[in-house]
Amino acid sequence: MEQLNVFAKITFFLGMLALAIGSGSSGPPKNEVLAAKYGVSESEASACMAIFEDNVDPVLDWISKQSGFLGFGKKDCSDLRKEISDFHGVENLLYALQNELEADDQEFKDYLEKQRWAAIEKAEAEKAKAAQLEKNIASAIAAGENAKNVAVSAAVYKAACKRDWQACADNGDYINIHGGPSSKYQCKSEAEKYAKGEVDWGGWLTPNFGSYRTGKSIHKDGTIILIDDVAKFQNSFSAMLKTTTYCKINVRTNKLVQVFFD
Numbered sequence: 001m002e003q004l005n006v007f008a009k010i011t012f013f014l015g016m017l018a019l020a021i022g023s024g025s026s027g028p029p030k031n032e033v034l035a036a037k038y039g040v041s042e043s044e045a046s047a048c049m050a051i052f053e054d055n056v057d058p059v060l061d062w063i064s065k066q067s068g069f070l071g072f073g074k075k076d077c078s079d080l081r082k083e084i085s086d087f088h089g090v091e092n093l094l095y096a097l098q099n100e101l102e103a104d105d106q107e108f109k110d111y112l113e114k115q116r117w118a119a120i121e122k123a124e125a126e127k128a129k130a131a132q133l134e135k136n137i138a139s140a141i142a143a144g145e146n147a148k149n150v151a152v153s154a155a156v157y158k159a160a161c162k163r164d165w166q167a168c169a170d171n172g173d174y175i176n177i178h179g180g181p182s183s184k185y186q187c188k189s190e191a192e193k194y195a196k197g198e199v200d201w202g203g204w205l206t207p208n209f210g211s212y213r214t215g216k217s218i219h220k221d222g223t224i225i226l227i228d229d230v231a232k233f234q235n236s237f238s239a240m241l242k243t244t245t246y247c248k249i250n251v252r253t254n255k256l257v258q259v260f261f262d
Contacts, residue, residue, distance in 0.1 A: 031046040052090065095108075174218050186256045190247070190259045200240055213227065223249060228244070
């Protein structure tokens with residue numbers, strides 16, 4: 001009996017501890033926390049959260065520091081929402097609030113002009129960067145199978161191989177980066193032409209022709225051999241036997257050349 005009482009007390013203690021931890025982790029709603037922090041109503045805090053989201057703190061801070069006679073002349077988030085377009089965006093409105101500027105102040109107009117030129121310079125820099133990247137990729141593609149050695153970076157080489165298979169260094173990069181020949185989907189139907197009975201290609205989670213012969217055959221003779229060791233072919237005794245199937249593809253023409261078995 002004594003052991004049962006001890007067990008009951010331990011169970012009760014653990015339950016209360018879990019409840020306390022759970023209650024502490026959730027905490028009060030954010031609008032309630034913000035309302036207490038900035039001295040506004042919870043409804044006002046919620047309205048500001050809906051408009052300004054992650055930028056709500058500086059807005060509520062500004063609202064709480066407004067001066068006015070008996071509350072007259074003070075602005076709330078509904079008023080500020082209407083002014084977003086006048087200030088050309090939320091970020092500009094926040095800047096104006098934090099610096100006590102109006103939309104028609106010359107200082108704010110100068111700020112907008114500075115932002116405009118900064119945006120133009122950023123766009124031009126990104127355009128120049130993109131143009132240089134294209135130039136580097138084109139140079140790598142022009143190098144053909146030596147693209148990996150002349151590319152200025154691994155990213156440039158991968159982009160070149162992805163865009164043009166002839167820039168891939170070997171069969172592995174051709175498959176892993178370029179994606180391999182699209183005609184590989186014909187391998188199954190071609191293999192089935194040689195089957196004596198049913199063919200079990202395995203479940204949908206098991207990729208067929210998921211491996212390949214390594215080397216540089218794509219550059220030597222323009223072909224690659226894909227390998228499937230998942231499928232089972234029915235033999236003359238109606239038994240299903242796992243069979244290795246090879247599918248040879250011409251990467252230059254993207255056409256299936258031959259299917260053979262081991």
